[in-house]
Amino acid sequence: MSHATDNAVRASGRRLNWRRYSRWSTTLASVATTLALLVVLTFVIGRLMPVDPVIAVVGADADRATYLKVQQELGLDQPLYRQFVIFVGQLFRGDFGTTLLTGRPVMDDIVRVLPATIELATVTIILGAGIGIPLGVFAAVNRGRAADHVVRLIALLGHSTPIFWIGMVGLMVFYAKLGWVGGSGRVDIYYEGMTDEKTGFLLLDSLLAGDMDVFWSAVSHIILPASVLAYSKIAYLSRITRSFMLEQLHQEYVTTARAKGVSARNVVWKHAFKNIRVQLVTVVALSYGGMLEGAVLIETVFGWPGFGQYLTNALVIGDMNVVVACTLIIGCVFITLNLISDLLYKFFDPRIK
């Protein structure tokens, strides 16, 4: 190998390295910018909300002196830029402040409500993707036939029926009439507080504690809200899987595979489906992320003490610290999920490797 070629290889290696660094630094810079914008935006939203947080704390009938005292305690009498400096300082210390209403640290509350939401979202996404994706593939393969129409009808219904209505009817039928599932809450009310909270995930905690009564109660309680939520996920995922699959099934490589005598099942799963995995990962990840914001309506109907209810209540009463903390967390969840799906792209897509 000549010197010239050697140099060229080294140069191209350096370029590659440089490109990799530059890609990583671009990613990092974009994450940092997004985070910074998120912080500014949440602060602005928090301070611009048209509610009086002081009244929320002192109550409707408090007198002026009490009002002013509380306003001062909350630092709300300071100029806006000072409030922002205090705010950023607190964030760096991992301190989201205390809730206006109860005076408890916001972080403690979030640690308490988030597992309830993650548990529900996880069971939902397992059901939703586990049923929705195969259903979409099935519909694409049977395009135009009766099966396809049935799947599309299911999808249309799931997409257009209000979720709280399905929840309400589900409760009335499966809980009140048939007694197959548990009612409101994560567990029968009289089991509340019976299990040691190690992780906050009730299914896991009760299993770890060997408390099978509580475990089965928790299963019977999560199954209905998760199914209701999963129904709309099934509707969405089956529709999108169907269209991704249709696109692939029209490609020439599929025809080639068929012509080569590859079995129909292998054409669908080994060839076509493999190529839509990347897109599906993104869709499922974003879907999952969306649920981590909490499903407010379902949480309300099912008395599920999760993130969505927590945030909504805070919004209603103008609890700014909570709103800001929750918005930041949701933002971070999405940034993280985007990063993860970027990484998964590299894993699934040979071209990026």
Next chain:
Amino acid sequence: MSHIRYLLAATSVLAASIVMAPAQAATPKDQLIIGMNMVNLTSLDPHNVNSYESYHIISNLYDTLVRNDLTAPGKLLPGLAKSWTVQPDGSIEFTLDERATFQSGRKVTAEDVAYSFSRAVKLGLLAKTYYDQWGYTPANVAEKFIAKDEKTFVLKAAAPIAPSLKMSALTRAYAAVVDSKEVEKNAKNGDMGRAWLASNAAGSGPFKLNRWNPNDIALLDRFDDYWGGKPSMRRVVVRHLPESQTQRLLLEKGDLDVGFQLVSADIDGLAKNPDIVIDRLKGSGFYYFNMSTEDPDLKKPEVRRAIRYCINYKDINDVVMKNYGEYTTTFVPEEIPGYIPNIGNVYDPAKCKAELTAAGYPNGFSKQILALSSVPYADLAAAIQQNLTAANIKTEIQTGNGDQTYGPMRNRKFQLGVGRTASSAPDDPDGWVRTHAYNPDNKPDATLSNLQAWRSSFELPEVNKLLDEAAAITDDEAKRVQLYKKALQIFEDSAPPIIPISRRVDPYAKSARLINYVGDPSWMTRWNAVEKKD
């Protein structure tokens, strides 16, 4: 393919578990399960709460000196104080029950009572509204709240106020006695436990606080050594259930023992169920319609008098306010001394139109009504709107949350509004008349925003004088009641800008299995005597 199979297999296992899940049982015999919307339960500090949801829990964590006798309104029962005497100077001397013990194991002493009362005043907590009225200030509490000896507490008079008024207020959560040693142990920077007591408890009540997660759950465990006797319920679970429909389903399935804040349709539905009892507590206040006399049209007494004839009180109470209120005509209810029959509200649409025409408004005018967006406020506003339209008064309803509706009323920046009051002394004419008719200082910066007359910028010096005079009478009950009657008559005769629509009713549903669950109209309901049938 194989992983899809695994997924499907996992899904069917999960689905099968629905069938395997054990059948629903009724609530355990030794646990009381309560459902309510806990959004307003924001603190457990007995001296700093103003929501009925909080009272419910606080009244079981703490004791007060005296308690209301629920079987005889107006009568008081001993609490921490086994007896009390009123001194000629208006001071009240309480003798504490020697059995009374805090959950920490300490005996309840007069020092604890003095500490509790002073705490509310010194910290400027919500309870201070009462103490303010009675003349107590941070400067004088040390000489007015006196621990004479370990078991004798003296509440010295600081202003001419009838002791009976104080006594009835001392039954509220505001006057709960906290364990001063326990609180001081947890105090920070001399805050008298302000931060700590908001989510912890240091009382002598029949139940101990196990855990409270805001907007989620409150768990209380029985205090086995309760000085008033061991409660039957081992545990009480109060669960946040914001949806009325959900509460109804749980009640019908027997998974809930008591449900609060149910909507009218669910109350009607549950009333037909033999396993459920609907208890309608007569509350201490009114749903009202008010007008601001700052408004140039509503300033005229003729207009206000005419408007009072326009509203169909009976129909509104039968339809819109069913389950929430009862028909009423004036501000003192029938069972309270000082009640005057046949004054106040009259529905007469012809007279309404005629008087409006006479006042110079044959074609009416346009105004805005403020109403909370929740039940029954928005419906009440709509019903009134309909009645007023018949008299050519056009109204636009503005609904919103408390800040958006009560806010402008408190700041006297509104035209018309609907709302709900609570009497400051439920068993005495004073509370009922004062809340609605008293306004000792009509200046905008007086901020007497918990007085309805001030909100409406309406001042009757003669009524103020009568109420001051009446509150100071300590020895002549008949004369005192007579003065309230006179004040009420004058108020009603002067075309007041506040119109009572319904006497407030607070309905709740309870399981027929419950024994001795007696609802307190001031929501100081106690659970220590509650038992359950099998």
